[in-house]
Amino acid sequence: MTDLDGFRSETRAWLEANCPAEMREPMRSEADACWGGRNWTFQSDAQRQWLEAMAERGWTVPDWPKDYGGGGLSAAEARVLKEEMQRIGARPPLTSFGISMLGPALLKFGTEEQKKHYLGQIARGEIRWCQGYSEPGAGSDLAGLQTKAEDKGDHWLVNGQKVWTSYADKADWIFCLVRTSTDSKQGGISFLLFDMETPGVSTKPILLISGSSPFCETFFDDVKVPKEQIVGEVNKGWDVAKYLLGHEREMIAGMGLGTGGSSVTLGPITKPADPLLRAEIAAFDVDALAFAAMSERFAAMWKAGEAHPASPSMMKYAGTELNKRRNELMMAAGGSDALEWENGSTPRSWLRSKGNSIEGGTSEIQLNIVAKHILRLPGT
């Protein structure tokens, strides 16, 4: 028996003993996710127990170093843990932008003090983060952002507005791109962290076509941010921002694989009787399974450092376009059942999926990035 086999059997036994039955039920929707944070109300005791048990082992972030609240697992061990969780259908103990976005950026760009302070809170689900990137005048052209942070000696004074801030109304802290210089577009941006309860911060949810409000407008009016709450150097925030966007795109690309325990392929769940619809669904299933293979390959290459640095853009593009197609076909297969709004998740999911190829950089922006950085086409 190899060490990895030993790790697998220990992990299996531990999960059997510690993952509550309720946390092995498939998630019905995004609402079943555990986001954590200062104001979090657990859906059930099981949800709380599961988070606490996993956080204690550092397994909410299995491959982060132990010093920062992680599990210190090797890539191979982390994969075993993931497989063993999948085997019993265990839900993720914690869903968090801290884990998927800010954490990796702090690990790379944060000071030792910042890592010790923030990463542990993220790992334990104590602080819920939101992302202050887009602005009314800076969408695809993100580096055109205008939210201003003035150096006031002992603090930064932040004024401006963000938009499409995911769950800003529920978040405890924000990681935020601000303009600290107007001399250079990308070279005048800094990356700040601050508490959403700081005086001068306010949020307003945006109602989407899907009927939900996952995004907010966020306003900053003379917000004072302590000087040390900057990640990376002043005016070098764009490097941090881009690195973090790579992780965000990786996460969004995962949507091509289906969400919340639903299958990658559509045929087995829709059982299409119409031969023309069956043909379209079969064509989709081929693309979905091929993309699943790509995701496996991408993950292995990314970990081994063999992937092109711009490849998350390709994954984000392909995964989100696939997810939109999945939802179109779910609507077609559902017929008039799929139109019912009050208790219907299909039409809401269909409408929500339209945002996948917009948020985190539109499909068109991803194609620009691939054309420029991977294909090296001229003039871009």
Next chain:
Amino acid sequence: MSLLTDDQKMLQETAASFLAEEGSIAKQLRHWREIGCKDGFGHGLWKQFAELGMTGICIPESHGGLGLGATEATLVLEEIGRNLTPSPFLTTAVAGVRALEGTAHADRWFPGILSGEVVLALAIEEGPRHSPEHTALEAKRQGNGFVLNGKKQFVVQGGSADMIVAAARTSGSPGDREGITLFAVPKEASGLTVDSQALVDSSKAARLKLANVELDADAVIGEIDGGWQPLSRALAAGSAGAAAELVGVASGASAITLDYLRQRKQFGKLIGEFQALQHRAAHLYSEIEIARAAAFKAAQSLDTNDESAELHVSVAKAKAADVANLSVREGVQMHGGIGMTDEHDIGLFMKREAVLGELFGDVYFHRNRVAELSGY
């Protein structure tokens, strides 16, 4: 999915440099086409494949081969596809070897494949569309052997083959997997007519007529009535291999198209500066990466005897054919007028894609298999 090992990377580099040099379009495809070669490929190159050990990739070490698998075959086939190299590699060294593996015919034919002297062909199709279950070629018992009557078509390199692996029906009806038997038919068999035709891509495929072809019982490959087992093994390896070759075709066509976008000027600009073309090129890149991943997944699942291997093979063949088709269509269109000329290579990629797309089942065949294997 595991990444390539160091040995696999070395094989990939060897195949890439060998085929770019010796298997190039100018040295092989155009050369044989221009001199009107009856085989459509060069036996000299096939010998060089043998000297590098590549004809023995799938042959077990106990028979003197390398004893490697579908993954290694994939690496070689992608380079064959990229260079449009005419070669019996896929049908002989991959699908053919898998059909004979573990049967008494391995001893007879593997040495010649290892030395690059033997070419095999597979006679499966009886109509214009791939449908192996519908094998109808009649094989009746006679004395100690069999007598075969019927027709075959799309027998790739049938005119050059030393031996043809033919699927025939010994019991049951067309549509049944049971009752199919594989036979080793020697090229000199009496009653066998081989009508070799050039296909659209200048490769050769034969129509066969079998009129009272008498074979001994030991011509049976595997079990009587149980030919589906070696046949499906050969088809899986062949389909996964064709998928890899299609990825190479897609990749080769896209590489020369990208070069063109970086060189051709119109309106005082390089045409690669136009976003309308950049986005299509970037989309194509993404699709080719996905098709390559699907081809690796299929090969790895064959190598590990994964229970879903058949599904992954059909996904790979359907996806790779679809993407290669996109790549050659975009390639010709983006080249403009020059892409329509025989002198330019891009059109050769379009022709090769058409043949490989059909071989071992087209996009529609494999999408349908994915649906069936998924239970709908």
